[in-house]
Every structure is written in C-alpha cells, then in structure tokens.
Amino acid sequence: MSESSTDNTHDLYAVRLAKLREMRAEGMDPFRAAFTPSHTAAEAVNLFRDDTEEPVRVAVAGRLMVMRVMGKAVFAKLMDGSGLIQIYVRRDEIGEEEYKHFKKLDIGDILGAEGSLFRTKTGEVTVRAVRCVTVAKALRPLPEKWHGLTDSEQIYRQRYLDLIVNRDSRARFLTRGRIISAIRRFLDERGFSEVETPVLQPVAGGAAARPFVPRNNALGCEFYLRIALELYLKRLLVGGIDRVYEIGRNFRNEGLSRRHNPEFTMLEVYQAYSDFRGMMTLIHDMVQTVCRDVLGTTRIQRADGVDIELGGTWREARYKDLILEATGDADWFSRSKEEKLRAARELGIEVNPELEDFEVTQDVFEKKVEPGLIQPTFVTHLPKELCPLAKLTEGDPSTIDVFELCINGQEIAPAYSEQNDPLVQREMFEAQAGEEVQKIDHDFLLALEHGMPPAGGMGVGIDRLVMLLTGAESIRDVILFPQMKPNPG
RNA sequence: GCCUCUCUAGCUCAAUUGGCAGAGCAGUUGACUCUUAAUCAAUUGGUUCCGGGUUCGAGUCCCGGGGGGGGCACCA
Structure with a gap:
C-alpha cells in the first residue's frame, strides 16, 4: 500500500494504520513495548489518601476510553478489568516529544502510564503521568462511547466489543x-x-x-x-x-x-x-x-x-393437581384424547392432534401451568x-x-x-x-x-x-x- | 421449516405524501495547562444489507434473496 492512504482521513482504519507506521518509523513498536502495571485501576484509586503528603507512585495499564485534549495538557481515562482510572498528562512534565506522540493516540489503544496519584479539583483520583507507552495499537474504532453497542447481531458476533x-x-x-x-x-x-x-x-x-x-x-x-x-x-x-x-x-x-x-x-x-x-x-x-x-x-x-x-x-405441588386447577376439569384424566384436544383449544392452546394422550396433557402443562409458576x-x-x-x-x-x-x-x-x-x-x-x-x-x-x-x-x-x-x-x-x-x- | 418485525456514515439515530441522504459521537485541521458525554471553530466521511421492478424521480412502493430480533413448529 502506498503513502496515499495516509491522507484518506475518512477511512478510520487507514488513519490508524498510518499512525502505527509512523510510530514504527520513529523506532517504537506498539506491540512489543514492555510495561508491567503495579496496580489495577481500582487498586490505584483506593491507594490514594488525601491526608498524606508523600506522593504515591503507580503504574497502570488499560484501554484508552476517553481523551480530552486541552492545549498543553490532556485528561484521559484508561480502563482495565477493575474499572476506569484517569490520567493527567502535561507537556511540561512529560516532554515535548512524548506529549506530541500522546496527543496522537486513538481511543481504543492500550496504554501503560506511570506517575504519582493526586486528586483533581473536581475530586477525581488521577495519575499524573510522567511516562506513557502504547502497548497495543487499536486499528479499529470502538463503538460510540455514550450509547454503547446496541445492535444485537454485533453484540453476539463481536462480543469483545460488547464487553x-x-x-x-x-x-x-x-x-x-x-x-x-x-x-x-x-x-x-x-x-x-x-x-x-x-x-x-x-x-x-x-x-x-x-x-x-x-x-x-x-x-x-x-x-x-x-x-x-x-x-x-x-x-x-x-x-x-x-x-x-x-x-x-x-x-x-x-x-x-x-x-x-x-x-x-x-x-x-x-x-x-x-x-x-x-x-x-x-x-x-x-x-x-x-x-x-x-x-x-x-x-x-x-x-x-x-x-x-x-x-x-x-412450594410442592402434584402434576395432576396443577392440571386440574389449570383446566378447571375434575375429570380431566378420564377424558378421551379428543375431549382433551377440544378442551385445550377452549383454553386457547393449539395442540397438535397427532400427539399421544399424555403428550396433550403435557402440552397443557407447558403452556398453561409452567408459565404461571413464578x-x-x-x-x-x-x-x-x-x-x-x-x-x-x-x-x-x-x-x-x-x-x-x-x-x-x-x-x-x-x-x-x-x-x-x-x-x-x-x-x-x-x-x-x-x-x-x-x-x-x-x-x-x-x-x-x-x-x-x-x-x-x-x-x-x-x-x-x-x-x-x-x-x-x-x-x-x-x-x-x-x-x-x-x-x- | 412457517409467520412477523427489522437492516441508513465506524457507532447511536433522523429523513414529512415517493421529491437535494442528515445530526450527535468518533475521525481530520486549528484554539485551549484541572477536564467529567470537556468546550469552541472548520472539515472529511454513504453500494441506505444484496439483486431486480414500478416511476420523470425510490432510503421510502412491489418482487426475490441475505443477516438479525420476536413468535410458532421441532424439542421425554
């Protein structure tokens, strides 16, 4: 494929692929970057104490779910198996080069971030990142963040997206x-x-x-x-x-x-x-x-x-009693099959006339009794x-x-x-x-x-x-x- | 296998009676150093599931096919 795909800005896959190539050209391999988290997102959040002066340093990893770029600083959220954690990246703290790279990340990429915990002025425990690495580039976009995925076919066929x-x-x-x-x-x-x-x-x-x-x-x-x-x-x-x-x-x-x-x-x-x-x-x-x-x-x-x-x-109930109750017919079990079929029809049940006698009763059980056993x-x-x-x-x-x-x-x-x-x-x-x-x-x-x-x-x-x-x-x-x-x- | 509903941009959804296919999110470009669905400006993006037909004109109506949902049938 030629470079021309790069300016194909409507093709989300092509744009992401170009970013991947760019990273490789700069000597990074987004699929081989080593990163070991020290805590899960939930652990990191729980670790933070407002009353201690000493900053707590953590390494967290997860999928990039939210990214809010504000000029020379970014708020982003990573999701791992335990939940979400916010990270805060400042250009003056992480360095020009790395900040430029960070801004180009895509939602869905899997990252590792390292830094110390603090609480933002809106109250959210956040990692003030001093280092960020892409550990897996996502070439496909995630479903919409607010409504999620609702198409049942896609939910079943691509369960990972649903999850x-x-x-x-x-x-x-x-x-x-x-x-x-x-x-x-x-x-x-x-x-x-x-x-x-x-x-x-x-x-x-x-x-x-x-x-x-x-x-x-x-x-x-x-x-x-x-x-x-x-x-x-x-x-x-x-x-x-x-x-x-x-x-x-x-x-x-x-x-x-x-x-x-x-x-x-x-x-x-x-x-x-x-x-x-x-x-x-x-x-x-x-x-x-x-x-x-x-x-x-x-x-x-x-x-x-x-x-x-x-x-x-x-509750314990006999099959026979439940049938009698549902049909309102004390003599149900001594009726002929034909009588049962007729009675079933009157109860609003379509019963296959080729069924055996006991199967007609069983059909009544499944359609009239069972649904009511809540x-x-x-x-x-x-x-x-x-x-x-x-x-x-x-x-x-x-x-x-x-x-x-x-x-x-x-x-x-x-x-x-x-x-x-x-x-x-x-x-x-x-x-x-x-x-x-x-x-x-x-x-x-x-x-x-x-x-x-x-x-x-x-x-x-x-x-x-x-x-x-x-x-x-x-x-x-x-x-x-x-x-x-x-x-x- | 039968009946019925449904399928529109990557995702969530609009589109009047058959009359220029649109929005939000995501993307792209730019602004912005505490954001919370961030905001602001600009902008790209379509085999309207597929194939036929009717019509001056079809996302919309008709026929056939496909995927999915619901129901029936099958199912000790």
Missing part, C-alpha cells in the same frame, strides 16, 4: 462464572466428585433430542455429540463413585429460541442411597447458597417489578410416560418419583429417583425406542446389570439458572458466543 463498552454485559458474564464456582464449591464441600465423561458418544442417550453427528475418520464411523450426561454418570455410580457430578456442554440439533441454544451447559448430580426427595433438599440448599454467595440475597427483582423469593421453603415450585408425581429413567411411585404405578423445579415460569431442574432395575430399564427403553432400537444404549444396560445403588439424580440447566439470577431475558445474554449463522461474506 468493552457495555459494563452490565461484562458484569453479567462475570456473575455467570461466579455462579458456577459457587456451585462447585457447594458440591465439593458435600463430598461430591467432579468428573468428565465423553462428549463424543456412540449412542446419544439420556434424553430425547436430535443429536449432531460428527465423524471420526480414524475409526471410520459416526459418533454423536452428547445430548445429556446421565448415562455415563450412572455408570460411575455402578463404579462406586457414590457422589458424582459433571458440569458440561450438551448439544441438541433443534430450533433456537430465547430459551434454547444448540449448545448449552448442564449440571448433573447423582447421589447413591438418596432419592428425588434428597435431591429436593440438595437443589433447594444449593440455589440458596449460590444466591447468597453471588448476589448476597435470595430475592430476585424482575425487570417488570415482580419479585421472586428463593429463600425459605419452596415462585419456586417442585412439581411432583409426573405421569410415568414422561420419563423412562425414573422409578415408579410406590403404590401408584401411573406416576414416577420425580420432581421438576419450576421458577420464573421455566423448568430449571428435573430430578428423579433413578431407575436401577436393569430388567425394567430395558423394557422402558424398548418401549420408548419403538422402531429405533439402535438408539438403545446396551453398554449402559450392561452396567446396570452389575448393580447400581439406588440413587437420586438431578439435572440443572445452568444457562437458565444464570438467566434467573441475572435477570437476563434471553439465553443469548448469558452465553458469550451464542450460535449464529456463519457470517456471509
């Missing part, structure tokens, strides 16, 4: 990390062991979802990306790891929505000699502990002003057709020993008394699979035949839990890089 200019977004993702740490701490303290099981599986079991199908060239066969963690964690129960959990990515080849991303994070926990009742206590204590650790409160305030109280004991509610005694991996309720073979924890109108965590009878389990799988017998995980059944201790097991959708605790309305706001179509061009 730089939208502080609440940054805070949300850091909170996500703290939530996951708090969960690990909680489980580790109770004797659970964290494990890692295969993501590439020969049979994608543990849930009903369409899997992604990658291929292993060396083995010459296709695998599936896992859709659940369940069947491998239960093998570990057989293997004697009595308290086990995994936090990992699941992949489901299905539609995307405000609540669904093709890859999402699940926590699954299994505890031998426990059952779904034990899991109730566990999730209840876990959510409350995590809330207190991370948020310092168990009360969540929704944007619309509705409060969700996660403290105290949680405060934490354990839904229990689900119909047995809904899950082939759970034990039947003693004395009522039509329901299973499970709960679904619903909060804020969303299912957050299902839990079961896990089925450990290999013969019953095989029958359930076969009935479920129908024609698709290749979907049965025979290795898992073999493991069960060696004896799995009775156990409680639970799955927690981490993304949804984070949504709940951060008030995010879309799963894309709690996943750093949500799935998008490949960028065209």
Whole structure:
C-alpha cells in the first residue's frame, strides 16, 4: 500500500494504520513495548489518601476510553478489568516529544502510564503521568462511547466489543462464572466428585433430542455429540463413585429460541442411597447458597417489578393437581384424547392432534401451568410416560418419583429417583425406542446389570439458572458466543 | 421449516405524501495547562444489507434473496 492512504482521513482504519507506521518509523513498536502495571485501576484509586503528603507512585495499564485534549495538557481515562482510572498528562512534565506522540493516540489503544496519584479539583483520583507507552495499537474504532453497542447481531458476533463498552454485559458474564464456582464449591464441600465423561458418544442417550453427528475418520464411523450426561454418570455410580457430578456442554440439533441454544451447559448430580426427595433438599440448599454467595440475597427483582423469593421453603405441588386447577376439569384424566384436544383449544392452546394422550396433557402443562409458576415450585408425581429413567411411585404405578423445579415460569431442574432395575430399564427403553432400537444404549444396560445403588439424580440447566439470577431475558445474554449463522461474506 | 418485525456514515439515530441522504459521537485541521458525554471553530466521511421492478424521480412502493430480533413448529 502506498503513502496515499495516509491522507484518506475518512477511512478510520487507514488513519490508524498510518499512525502505527509512523510510530514504527520513529523506532517504537506498539506491540512489543514492555510495561508491567503495579496496580489495577481500582487498586490505584483506593491507594490514594488525601491526608498524606508523600506522593504515591503507580503504574497502570488499560484501554484508552476517553481523551480530552486541552492545549498543553490532556485528561484521559484508561480502563482495565477493575474499572476506569484517569490520567493527567502535561507537556511540561512529560516532554515535548512524548506529549506530541500522546496527543496522537486513538481511543481504543492500550496504554501503560506511570506517575504519582493526586486528586483533581473536581475530586477525581488521577495519575499524573510522567511516562506513557502504547502497548497495543487499536486499528479499529470502538463503538460510540455514550450509547454503547446496541445492535444485537454485533453484540453476539463481536462480543469483545460488547464487553468493552457495555459494563452490565461484562458484569453479567462475570456473575455467570461466579455462579458456577459457587456451585462447585457447594458440591465439593458435600463430598461430591467432579468428573468428565465423553462428549463424543456412540449412542446419544439420556434424553430425547436430535443429536449432531460428527465423524471420526480414524475409526471410520459416526459418533454423536452428547445430548445429556446421565448415562455415563450412572455408570460411575455402578463404579462406586457414590457422589458424582459433571458440569458440561450438551448439544441438541433443534430450533433456537430465547430459551434454547444448540449448545448449552448442564449440571448433573447423582447421589447413591438418596432419592428425588434428597435431591429436593440438595437443589433447594444449593440455589440458596449460590444466591447468597453471588448476589448476597435470595430475592430476585424482575425487570417488570415482580419479585421472586428463593429463600425459605419452596412450594410442592402434584402434576395432576396443577392440571386440574389449570383446566378447571375434575375429570380431566378420564377424558378421551379428543375431549382433551377440544378442551385445550377452549383454553386457547393449539395442540397438535397427532400427539399421544399424555403428550396433550403435557402440552397443557407447558403452556398453561409452567408459565404461571413464578415462585419456586417442585412439581411432583409426573405421569410415568414422561420419563423412562425414573422409578415408579410406590403404590401408584401411573406416576414416577420425580420432581421438576419450576421458577420464573421455566423448568430449571428435573430430578428423579433413578431407575436401577436393569430388567425394567430395558423394557422402558424398548418401549420408548419403538422402531429405533439402535438408539438403545446396551453398554449402559450392561452396567446396570452389575448393580447400581439406588440413587437420586438431578439435572440443572445452568444457562437458565444464570438467566434467573441475572435477570437476563434471553439465553443469548448469558452465553458469550451464542450460535449464529456463519457470517456471509 | 412457517409467520412477523427489522437492516441508513465506524457507532447511536433522523429523513414529512415517493421529491437535494442528515445530526450527535468518533475521525481530520486549528484554539485551549484541572477536564467529567470537556468546550469552541472548520472539515472529511454513504453500494441506505444484496439483486431486480414500478416511476420523470425510490432510503421510502412491489418482487426475490441475505443477516438479525420476536413468535410458532421441532424439542421425554
């Protein structure tokens, strides 16, 4: 490229590139400058004391976010991971050459600045710089400083820009990390062991979802990306790891929505000699502990002003009772499928007539009951057709020993008394699979035949839990890089 | 896959009924040694997502395509 690009003053990239070349021509390498900060921005600000005469010298580094040039002095702000710090650069203190260079910096450049702390007459703790170095030149401009970045596509595709200019977004993702740490701490303290099981599986079991199908060239066969963690964690129960959990990515080849991303994070926990009742206590204590650790409160305030109280004991309700309440029909469960379809339509729900009888009821549950479960509610005694991996309720073979924890109108965590009878389990799988017998995980059944201790097991959708605790309305706001179509061009 | 909304300068947004594509920020040049979205003066910057069509004239209307948002469907 020729020098002519230099006077192309409307092309922001060209202007910055020219500045970079100019620096190199003057013997500076803006990407190799050595600089070690002594303090973060927040530390430096906290370090300053008004009552001491002795100036405190610091070295801070960060991205240049604000620059106000006033003739022979400049106020600028650097942002690092801890926040912003102002620096003050005077020509008579830093020298003619360096001052000239400083004035040519661009917003977005990453700098190091060294000097002593003072308080400006407007009250802001500031570094009076005696030295400034560019440690990384930015060739692209940042989004607008006042409005930030609002274009959702750019927020998702160029998350780094969102993180730089939208502080609440940054805070949300850091909170996500703290939530996951708090969960690990909680489980580790109770004797659970964290494990890692295969993501590439020969049979994608543990849930009903369409899997992604990658291929292993060396083995010459296709695998599936896992859709659940369940069947491998239960093998570990057989293997004697009595308290086990995994936090990992699941992949489901299905539609995307405000609540669904093709890859999402699940926590699954299994505890031998426990059952779904034990899991109730566990999730209840876990959510409350995590809330207190991370948020310092168990009360969540929704944007619309509705409060969700996660403290105290949680409501427990039977599936059947919730359905009867929602339909206002005491005889719902003895109606024919056709009658149910008609009644559903009257309730304003469009139900696919090809669904099985129990699926029609489940549709009513998902559309009429679940959205109304704002405060934490354990839904229990689900119909047995809904899950082939759970034990039947003693004395009522039509329901299973499970709960679904619903909060804020969303299912957050299902839990079961896990089925450990290999013969019953095989029958359930076969009935479920129908024609698709290749979907049965025979290795898992073999493991069960060696004896799995009775156990409680639970799955927690981490993304949804984070949504709940951060008030995010879309799963894309709690996943750093949500799935998008490949960028065209 | 279907329905619906949306796409204008690097970013945030205007543009009346179909009638000269504009502002703020950022950039460039200049002034200014305590600024707080600094200020002041001047100034550059456009494939209006892409391709067709209607029209004297299209950012605006019509058709097709693409990206994104929301909804539906799919989803034990």
